[in-house]
Amino acid sequence: MENKTEKSSNNNNPRNRRNSGNSKGKRGQKKERKPSALEEAGLIDRLVAVNRCAKVTKGGRTFGFNAIVAVGDQSGKVGIGLGKATELPESIRKATENARKTMIKVPLVDNRTLPHLIIGHYGAGKVLLRPASPGTGVIAGSAVRAIMECAGVKDVLTKAQGSNNPHNVTKATMCGLKDLIVIDQVSSLRRKIVTERSKANG
Numbered sequence: 356m357e358n359k360t361e362k363s364s365n366n367n368n369p370r371n372r373r374n375s376g377n378s379k380g381k382r383g384q385k386k387e388r389k390p391s392a393l394e395e396a397g398l399i400d401r402l403v404a405v406n407r408c409a410k411v412t413k414g415g416r417t418f419g420f421n422a423i424v425a426v427g428d429q430s431g432k433v434g435i436g437l438g439k440a441t442e443l444p445e446s447i448r449k450a451t452e453n454a455r456k457t458m459i460k461v462p463l464v465d466n467r468t469l470p471h472l473i474i475g476h477y478g479a480g481k482v483l484l485r486p487a488s489p490g491t492g493v494i495a496g497s498a499v500r501a502i503m504e505c506a507g508v509k510d511v512l513t514k515a516q517g518s519n520n521p522h523n524v525t526k527a528t529m530c531g532l533k534d535l536i537v538i539d540q541v542s543s544l545r546r547k548i549v550t551e552r553s554k555a556n557g
Contacts, residue, residue, distance in 0.1 A: 401501035404521035424450035427505025434458035462537045467509040475531020480523030481516040498524045
């Protein structure tokens with residue numbers, strides 16, 4: 356009986372309790388994640404494509420990575436960048452930096468769609484960009500969708516024609532977005548005052 360009472364007293368001892376609630380301390384608390392440089396600047400990024408290539412050398416194969424990243428503020432600014440490195444995270448970081456340096460301003464109608472239809476050309480790639488009515492959404496492939504989401508386009512119809520290489524598709528999309536023009540700019544060039552915007556342009 357004495358041995359049983361000694362064991363029970365040892366179990367009641369708080370020092371012997373390993374799974375007590377107070378013993379977690381800092382382990383139970385979640386660390387707050389620091390916002391990245393993009394989040395602090397109010398930007399978002401989308402990984403468009405990743406490619407791995409191998410170089411055969413005397414000592415064996417050395418692998419390299421290249422990544423295409425789209426960066427934008429979802430209110431009309433967007434850019435794409437290409438990064439190359441021997442490690443995948445480093446190539447993505449380089450691509451993100453290049454995308455931030457090459458951002459352009461995209462004119463939007465009602466903060467949701469494009470002002471008019473346009474076809475972007477780059478190399479063998481062609482991308483058709485067509486404005487759409489409210490509620491249509493982004494009808495696009497993965498490469499064009501990433502750019503449209505970063506630019507803040509909510510309603511658009513797109514079709515990649517010709518080359519489906521992500522390098523050509525993304526650059527053709529950016530060329531098309533660069534050539535967009537608003538009706539006010541057209542009126543200033545023609546020296547005419549446009550009183551009402553046509554319904555076809557949104």
